[in-house]
Amino acid sequence: MRFLFVGDSMTIGRAGDFTWRYRMWQHLSAVGEPFEIVGPRRELYDTEANAPVSHRYADPGFPGHARRHLAGWGEGWLHMAPLIRETVAAEGADVLLVSLGLIDLGFYTDSGQTARNVREFVAQARLANPRVRIVMLPVIPNIRARSDRPFAAECDRFNDLLAKAVADLDTSASPLLLASHPPSYDLDTDTYDGTHPGPSGEIKLAGAFATAMHQAWGLGGAYGIAA
Helix, strand or coil: CEEEEEECHHHHCECCCCCHHHHHHHHHHHHCCCCEEECCECCEEECCCCEEEECCCCCCCCCHHHHCEEECCCCCHHHHHHHHHHHHHHHCCCEEEEECCHHHHHHHCCHHHHHHHHHHHHHHHHHHCCCCEEEECCCCCCCHHHHCHHHHHHHHHHHHHHHHHHHHHCCCCCCEEECCCCCCCCHHHHECCCCCECHHHHHHHHHHHHHHHHHHHCCCCCCCCCC
């Protein structure tokens, strides 16, 4: 299986991070089933340069071929929907692991438009690979939602619309999954700033994707990395 990580700042990571992509690579490697990680990008975001130009992963042993992704700091469904058809076609992706939406709701689009961009993303991915599988993570509201009640409501509404989109668009030929919000995910202990995952958060995010695939599709083994 050829996996493509699609996401925003929580997925690309910043210089010095492990990233949840790394945790997923560890998991898939431990399972022992043949797999490949694909994508047009390999960089981390460098906060000093204000650009995705860093290759300084926390584990320098994270191999270059496993660092590939389609993620960007400040990029959301709005940005990825126009890119996904070309990327899936060029990379031959079989499974998309997608964590998007928080940046959309925070800066670009309301919950309704964001949900429409989800549907466009799925349509474009299927034009490149009619049998593509997609796992989506619900938006995890960040620290802003604690004090901004309208934003918190938009996050909740989008997650409802995301669940509906997954139910509507799921097919036997191209199955969709909605991963579960990691039940023990804590903004105070699992992030370094109330939004972006620290080491324990990375492990829990990877676990959400791995558990969804294992339980629904029998793909990969049970997740065994402890936070």
